[in-house]
Amino acid sequence: MPWVTKKQLEQLKESAEIIQTQLLELKDRAYLIKIERKGRENIFIFSRNNKLYQIKTMGMISDNLPEWKEKLLR
Numbered sequence: 059m060p061w062v063t064k065k066q067l068e069q070l071k072e073s074a075e076i077i078q079t080q081l082l083e084l085k086d087r088a089y090l091i092k093i094e095r096k097g098r099e100n101i102f103i104f105s106r107n108n109k110l111y112q113i114k115t116m117g118m119i120s121d122n123l124p125e126w127k128e129k130l131l132r
Contacts, residue, residue, distance in 0.1 A: 085107065086106075086107070087106070088104045088105070088106040088111070089104060089105045089106070090102060090103075090104055090130060091103045091104060091105050091110075092130075093123060093126050093127055093130060094123075095117055095121075095123050097117075098116060098117050099114045099115065099116065099117055100114070100115045100116075100117045100121060100123070101113070101114050102114075102115070
């Protein structure tokens, strides 16, 4: 195991704290997992805090689900 100076150790601790804060912020966000169409409804499935949520909207002729799905996967 390589030696680490006190200054390097402090920098590593600061970096770890920043990463931990960012991870906690990400945990609270909602993430779009899936888009689908059933009949006249658009269905959006989200994940947040290890739970799944589903939102249904009225589909319109102008909706472009293939494009939305492609953007979701980018």
